[in-house]
Amino acid sequence: MTLCAWQLLANVALDTRQDELTVPLLLAVGLLTFILWWYYRKRERINMLRELAEEWNWEFIEEENDRIPPELENVPMAEDFIFLCRQRICGVQDGINIAIFDLTVFEFKISKNFTYTALALRHPDLDLPLFTLKHRTKFEDGLQENRGVQFPDDFEFTQQMRIDALDYAAVRKRLTQEFRDLIRNEDDISIIGNRDTLFIHKYPGHLSRDEIERSLKQGIGLVKALLKKDQRMSASSSGD
Incomplete structure (x- = not known):
């Protein structure tokens, strides 16, 4: 999913060369998307382990x-x-x-x-x-x-x-x-x-x-x- 998002951003950037701010803006959005995805996966992992510990009384x-x-x-x-x-x-x-x-x-x-x-x-x-x-x-x-x-x-x-x-x-x-x-x-x-x-x-x-x-x-x-x-x-x- 992340790879597809990056490809889409790259294609949009290439098609919108008239605005010099477009490419940096899209890259910033892509970076923010990746950070949010990474944080979500991290919290999802932590929550899974916490639930497992509670279930086992660990x-x-x-x-x-x-x-x-x-x-x-x-x-x-x-x-x-x-x-x-x-x-x-x-x-x-x-x-x-x-x-x-x-x-x-x-x-x-x-x-x-x-x-x-x-x-x-x-x-x-x-x-x-x-x-x-x-x-x-x-x-x-x-x-x-x-x-x-x-x-x-x-x-x-x-x-x-x-x-x-x-x-x-x-x-x-x-x-x-x-x-x-x-x-x-x-x-x-x-x-x-x-x-x-x-x-x-x-x-x-x-x-x-x-x-x-x-x-x-x-x-x-x-x-x-x-x-x-x-x-x-x-x-x-x-x-x-």
């Missing part, structure tokens, strides 16, 4: 700064990124502390902004080794040295995902079949696990309400799968 927080939210204190952030958290909703479900963010990320290496919705799920019984998991790009498919953590019994997952970690053996034990099935065939998913936190996002763009609800359900399932593994490991250790 807390809605609106702020715009470059301070890393406390919910992400255990998520290592790369030094070549700037995170801008615009708004978030926080709550507890099934004993899991959950925060859903709208984030804008600036990556210095490529001088580009990314905007996406992310989830941070924390549980005191999680004790994850540091790892990152993301959907493998076509470029990475041809790089044998980037295979990362491999699952001999799950070649399909090994081909789909790239996992980086300091302790591959520990991560391989934690990512059970149940965990892998929950993210199998997910495009553009990125996960960071560390200590008591699982950080999940898909990019680019903000998630819709339906997508947020689906991602929340998926994230809770992933945490529960990790907790089940911990419980089995603890039971096995006790039996020994």
